Amino acid sequence: MMNIPERPWPTGTSEVVEPLVRRVLAPNPSPFTFTGTQTYIVGAGARVAVIDPGPDEELHLAALMAAIGDAEVAAICCTHTHRDHSPAAGPLSRLTGAPVIGCAALAYEDEGPRADAAFDTSYAPDRVLRDGDKLSGPDWTLIAVATPGHTSNHLCFALEESGALFTGDHVMGWSTSVVAPPDGDMAAYMASLDKLYAREDRVYYPAHGPQVDKTRQLVRGMIGHRRQRERQILKLLVEGLAEITAMVPRMYKGVDERLWPAAGRSVLAHLIDLEQRGKVSRVHESWSLLD
Structure with a gap:
């Protein structure tokens, strides 16, 4: 930013x-x-x-x-x-x-x-x-x-x-x-x-x-950023962090804590995408990796 x-x-x-x-x-x-x-x-x-x-x-x-x-x-x-x-x-x-x-x-x-x-x-x-x-x-x-x-x-x-x-x-x-x-x-x-x-x-x-x-350079970087966020989420799930509220502080270190609830919406968007692709599942607010 x-x-x-x-x-x-x-x-x-x-x-x-x-x-x-x-x-x-x-x-x-x-x-x-x-x-x-x-x-x-x-x-x-x-x-x-x-x-x-x-x-x-x-x-x-x-x-x-x-x-x-x-x-x-x-x-x-x-x-x-x-x-x-x-x-x-x-x-x-x-x-x-x-x-x-x-x-x-x-x-x-x-x-x-x-x-x-x-x-x-x-x-x-x-x-x-x-x-x-x-x-x-x-x-x-x-x-x-x-x-x-x-x-x-x-x-x-x-x-x-x-x-x-x-x-x-x-x-x-x-x-x-x-x-x-x-x-x-x-x-x-x-x-x-x-x-x-x-x-x-x-x-x-x-x-x-x-x-x-530098239009295509920016778009390439944005695609890479989103993929990096996805990898972060998968890594945190491997470590046993199952809820978005636990993931956000790890993913958004240095970001104003007042923005964390909104940042959680972005994490949710990634998790929903991963769920639709058959990579994760959820029970209520708890997420887990699928084999």
Whole structure:
């Protein structure tokens, strides 16, 4: 995990990151959003798309409207429906008349300890994109890339003209993605990482943290990290540690203990994956290796 840079951050400022892409940082910094949610405006002409409009914050909406200016908004696209990504979609749609197009609606009741935002129950898309579906404007084409795992409805968006990929929370340069059951799925997440590794995207623009230029190198490292966590879990089971509450202190030494309950959700995601692959079994909260 990368250290959060010193203030000031470019909150509310429209930054040009490449000719067809601008970025506006929302005022919602936190331990799980880094300096805040980054909303992207795609297109340099009269029609643009907005990716991950972010939280329903008056200052952020005002900054987005200023950045959009006189352009028509062709689509408001959401990668997934956590509350730091999609709540501004409805208000921005009402301000611009643009349709909300992107991931499917998902409002999952989850009372467990979280290390990310809860789900946005207000999200109501006008159109749901499937893997490979396209949106286009006069100078841009966005292609939906289904990447379930962090959430079951997660999408990335590929900008055909420049080779950029907007990765939401699936791949970030500052931290690994949270995979928290019951909706977060480790097997799906790993398959989605493999899917991105097989691509040749030039740059990643995540919703939090800096852009990623060494795209396949980062994804390879993330796959290795998850496999290393899996090996840790199997080793601890061999040593006789049968419960997640006993595993977490060993696996997350040096991590703030207040984050341990949320870290346990990631361990649970790995154990569920291992169970589905026939490597472990459980009785209530106790886990064991299968021969």
